[in-house]
Amino acid sequence: MSALHPVVAVTGSSGAGTSTVKTAFEHIFRRLELTAAVIEGDSFHKYDRAGMRTAVKQAEMAGTHVSHFGPEANLLKDLQQLFDVYGRTGGGQRRFYIHDSEEAEARGQQSGTFTSWEDLPEETDLLFYEGLHGAMANAEVDIAAHADLKIGVVPIVNLEWIQKIHRDTSHRGYCERAVTSTILRRMPDYVEHITPQFSLTDINFQRVPTVDTSNPFIARDIPTPDESFAVIRFSDPKKFNIDFPYLMSMLKGSFMSRRNTIVVPGGKMGLAIEVIVMPILEEMMVKRDELRAQGSQNAA
DSSP: OOSSSOEEEEEOOTTSOHHHHHHHHHHHHHHHTOOEEEEEGGGGBSSOHHHHHHHHHHHHHTTOOOOTTSGGGBOHHHHHHHHHHHHHHSOOEEOOBOOSHHHHHHHTSOTTOBOOOEEOOSSOSEEEEEESOTTOBSSSOBGGGGOSEEEEEOOOHHHHHHHHHHHHHHTSOOOHHHHHHHHHHHHHHIIIIIGGGGGTOSEEEEEEESSOOSOTTTOOSOOOGGGEEEEEEESOGGGGTOOHHHHHHHSTTOEEEETTEEEEEGGGHHHHHHHHHHHHHHHHHHHHHHHHHHHHHHHO
């Protein structure tokens, strides 16, 4: 963790809707005039698309399994090193994963591949990570310890599956059977490596639909934001001076379900993220500037 070079990690599994949170953060960065070093979790996968297919087949032949949720298919030590280096120096390296033909055309290389490693932009205000392992902690790594703000995006699992099936079939060209097979193959790693991270996050945003999602494998529509609630849980409200009466006054229709949990209408989830996170980042920047001023005075 670093007050001079803060690290913000948004963690959620494939299909969780972390892109919605990412959009809200982009609004916050623009309003606060912050420049973020953006890190995509997919860029720290160990294998490109072809290599992952080979790894999955080899695991199946050996009677085991491998998935992007687990440590075997990711560069977790490299991700931890990036968080550590950025926190100490504001620097580090990143690359990008090419998801589809649109990105391939923009980058000038095939989809399913990685770009080359490159230095992070200079003079950024914070590092922003969005992916699978921002709060990962096991016997080998403790990525969570290097993040100053950890946010979990955790829709109930049936909704998560509906969103993944819809995204992968509509936008990534997979058939429903292939997506369902991936969901099942990943389940052991989901339970062992993804779920525990949400006990280490500072804030969890869990979207809960108010329509029937009992069979996600036949659902044809993703429940709309107005057909859901967002359950927002703070691990320690005092850590970021969370003012629940203020939040309820800003978020019409919200209520508290527990002492550390507020529930808001699903359509206001983006607004809730901005109302909650913007003061936290503002305070981080104030502390950073104070430390920089102290350092300048000491140097003089």
